[in-house]
Amino acid sequence: MVNAPVKILIAEDEPTMLSLMSTILEGQEGCVLRVAANGEEALERVRGEHPDLLITDLKMPRMGGEELTSRALSLQPDLTILVATGNGTLESAVDLMKRGVFDYITKPFDVDDFLTRVGRAVEKVRMMPLSPDSQAIIGSLMRALETKDPYLKNHSSRVASLARQLGLDLGLSYRDALLVERAGLVHDLGKIGVPEAILNKQGPLTAEEYDQVKRHPIYSADIVRPLKEFKECLREVYHHHERMDGKGYPDGLAGEDIPLGARILSVCDTYDAMASDRPYRSGLPEETIRAKLLEARGSHLEGDFVDVFLKRTIPS
Ligand SMILES: [Fe+2]
Numbered sequence: 001m002v003n004a005p006v007k008i009l010i011a012e013d014e015p016t017m018l019s020l021m022s023t024i025l026e027g028q029e030g031c032v033l034r035v036a037a038n039g040e041e042a043l044e045r046v047r048g049e050h051p052d053l054l055i056t057d058l059k060m061p062r063m064g065g066e067e068l069t070s071r072a073l074s075l076q077p078d079l080t081i082l083v084a085t086g087n088g089t090l091e092s093a094v095d096l097m098k099r100g101v102f103d104y105i106t107k108p109f110d111v112d113d114f115l116t117r118v119g120r121a122v123e124k125v126r127m128m129p130l131s132p133d134s135q136a137i138i139g140s141l142m143r144a145l146e147t148k149d150p151y152l153k154n155h156s157s158r159v160a161s162l163a164r165q166l167g168l169d170l171g172l173s174y175r176d177a178l179l180v181e182r183a184g185l186v187h188d189l190g191k192i193g194v195p196e197a198i199l200n201k202q203g204p205l206t207a208e209e210y211d212q213v214k215r216h217p218i219y220s221a222d223i224v225r226p227l228k229e230f231k232e233c234l235r236e237v238y239h240h241h242e243r244m245d246g247k248g249y250p251d252g253l254a255g256e257d258i259p260l261g262a263r264i265l266s267v268c269d270t271y272d273a274m275a276s277d278r279p280y281r282s283g284l285p286e287e288t289i290r291a292k293l294l295e296a297r298g299s300h301l302e303g304d305f306v307d308v309f310l311k312r313t314i315p316s
Contacts, residue, residue: 004129005030005031005032006030006031006032006052006053006122006125006126007031007032007034007049007050007051007052007053008025008031008032008033008034008051008052008053008054008055008118008122009034009035009036009042009045009046009049009051009053009054009055010022010025010033010034010035010036010055010056011035011036011037011038011039011041011042011054011055011056011057011060011065011068012035012036012037012055012056012057012060012084013037013038013057013059013060013061014057017057017084017107018035018037021055021084021114022035024111024114024115025118028118028122030122030126031122034049034051038060038061038062038063039056039060039061039062039063039064039065039067039068040062040063041062042054042056042063042068042072043063043068043071043072043075046072046075046076046079047075050076050132050135051079052079052080052125052129053079053080053081053082053118053121053122053125054068054069054072054079054080054081054082055081055082055083055084055105055118056068056069056081056082056083056084057083057084058083058084058085058086059086065083066096069081069083069096069099069100069101070099070154073100073154073157074142074143074146074153074154075139076135076139077138077139077142077154077156077157077160077185078130078135078138078157078185080102080121080124080125081100081101081102082101082102082103082104082105082117082118082121083096083101083103083104083105084104084105084106084107084109085104085105085106085107086106086107092104094312094313097161097162097165098158098161098162098272098275098313099154099157099158099161100154100157100158100160100161101161102121102124102161103117103120103121105117123174124174124178127174127175127178128175128178128179128182128229130229131229134227134229137227138185138186138189138224138227141189141192141223142156142189144192145188145189145191145192148191148192148196148199149191149196149199149200151200151276151277151278151279152188152191155188155272155273155276156184156185156186156187156188156189157185158272159184159187159265159268159269159272160181160182160183160184160185161181161184162184162268162271162272162309162313163177163180163181163183163184163261163264163265163268164177164178164180164181164184165177165312166264166267166268166305166308166309166312167180167181167261167264169308169309169311169312170264170305170308172260176261179232179233179236179261180233180236180261180264180265182229182230182233183230183233183236183237183240183261183262183265184265184268184269186220186223186224186230186237187217187220187236187237187240187265187269188216188220189219189220189223189224190215190216190217190218190219190220190221190222190223191216191219191220192219192223193215193216193219194212194213194215194216194219195212198212198213199213200279202279202280203280214241214249214250215250217237217238217239217240217241217249217250218238218250220237220238221234221237221238224237233261235259235261235262236259236261236262236265238250238262239251239253239258239259239262240262240265240266240269241266242254242258242262242263242266243266243299243300243301244258244263244298244299244300244301244302244303245298245299245300248300263301263302263305264305266300266301266302267293267301267302267305267306267309268309270293270296270300270301271289271293271309271313274288274289274292275289286314289314290310290314290316293306293309293310294306294310
């Protein structure tokens, strides 16, 4: 089968930089290039043209790169994003990748490094493309879910991205890491089946309410089961709330009986739930999150996975 061309959108306000990137990428086989001179224009193009890969500057007029990446992921949760950053400290790079960005490029970049990173992103897009129909279905369901629980905005994209990274750090093949990422993208879709009053409740849930929450991984798997692109990661979606000690749900699996991808998701999901704002509290400070993740080693979460995750995400 001939691959469909990979649609790349570059958002960059600096004409010299834009023409440099365009010149480098125009020669790439199987890629179609579009450009936008500011964040607003780029967002419009994401909305209308559904690019596969967005390469964006951070500082731009009429919407900077940070807002653009957040809004673009909300429109198209599986969008692969590369951020070109002028102040490429490790901290800002790590932070962007925690927010669902695939990779970053530091400016001024050298051509080889730029091509390597774009090449990796294109490889990801080509390896396991979601059909336009599946993209549209997932995107629409995600937005429906976000209207019920606005605090879930971009949670799935962030968990997916962190899970891919953790999978790679643990030595998974690129393909397997992408499957875990894919499961991350839809793991909470089943919350559509949980009443809003429960999702947004401030304070502890009753036993009956908690029983309803516990059904969401089953619903998530049911929702994506008809889409063939999710066939290989259904178990990861279904089991993302199991615990190492067997006290999780829906099946109470323990230890290595829990699919590896689900154990990876669990670490990233737990992290993001603590790092994000909730109706009743702001995101927790990183040191608190680190302590809580360490506390959950072995009981709730796979201990080794926590260690590898912390090393990259909250280095001490
Ligand atoms: Fe969940």
